[in-house]
Amino acid sequence: DAGVTQSPTHLIKTRGQQVTLRCSPKSGHDTVSWYQQALGQGPQFIFQYYEEEERQRGNFPDRFSGHQFPNYSSELNVNALLLGDSALYLCASSPGRFGAGQVFGPGTRLTVL
Amino acid sequence: DQQVKQNSPSLSVQEGRISILNCDYTNSMFDYFLWYKKYPAEGPTFLISISSIKDKNEDGRFTVFLNKSAKHLSLHIVPSQPGDSAVYFCAASVTGNQFYFGTGTSLTVIP
Numbered sequence: 584d585a586g587v588t589q590s591p592t593h594l595i596k597t598r599g600q601q602v603t604l605r606c607s608p609k610s611g612h613d614t615v616s617w618y619q620q621a622l623g624q625g626p627q628f629i630f631q632y633y634e635e636e637e638r639q640r641g642n643f644p645d646r647f648s649g650h651q652f653p654n655y656s657s658e659l660n661v662n663a664l665l666l667g668d669s670a671l672y673l674c675a676s677s678p679g680r681f682g683a684g685q686v687f688g689p690g691t692r693l694t695v696l
Numbered sequence: 697d698q699q700v701k702q703n704s705p706s707l708s709v710q711e712g713r714i715s716i717l718n719c720d721y722t723n724s725m726f727d728y729f730l731w732y733k734k735y736p737a738e739g740p741t742f743l744i745s746i747s748s749i750k751d752k753n754e755d756g757r758f759t760v761f762l763n764k765s766a767k768h769l770s771l772h773i774v775p776s777q778p779g780d781s782a783v784y785f786c787a788a789s790v791t792g793n794q795f796y797f798g799t800g801t802s803l804t805v806i807p
Contacts, residue, residue: 618797625700625797625798625800626740626785626797627797628794628795628796639793673739673740685742687732687739687741688739
């Protein structure tokens with residue numbers, strides 16, 4: 584079992600660009616949550632996808648959007664990148680509707696120059 | 697608005713001794729709490745959880761205590777081992793929905 588996988592591992596973008604991050608959940612998991620972890624901070628909840636719909640959303644602007652595919656994999660899109668978007672983006676998957684039993688992926692390190 | 701706080705950024709403990717990591721929260725609606733451990737270049741790994749109907753949960757060397765009146769939880773690791781050196785995050789949620797994380801405590805276990 585590969586667990587939660589994320590791609591790419593690292594990414595460098597410039598301000599104003601758009602980025603797409605990808606996540607494949609652990610086998611048997613159908614819920615995917617995305618988190619942003621800035622340096623020295625804990626993970627902050629961005630949103631959660633279940634049954635291909637955004638079910639919950641944290642305090643993030645509309646520049647952050649996502650998608651879940653029928654195979655439960657997910658994408659996080661960030662438009663009009665700002666320097667402050669530089670962070671580790673973590674994907675977590677869990678079985679069922681709620682976040683209990685979340686398994687995290689290794690994250691994607693995004694640097695915005 | 698930091699609803700979950702870990703006020704100690706770092707902690708050093710001798711191998712074999714007890715490590716106590718603390719976490720405070722402000723939202724009285726939180727009813728499910730977790731501790732995660734994170735090594736560099738890896739995602740957080742689930743360690744132990746507790747629901748608000750309990751005040752203690754044990755799993756091997758790890759015990760989590762919950763004091764609802766004080767809105768405080770703690771993680772005890774006994775005995776501490778060098779492999780326990782990592783960053784520990786506490787997280788809280790309402791019925792397993794959106795999880796709020798603390799800022800983490802970096803534990804160093806000295807051999």
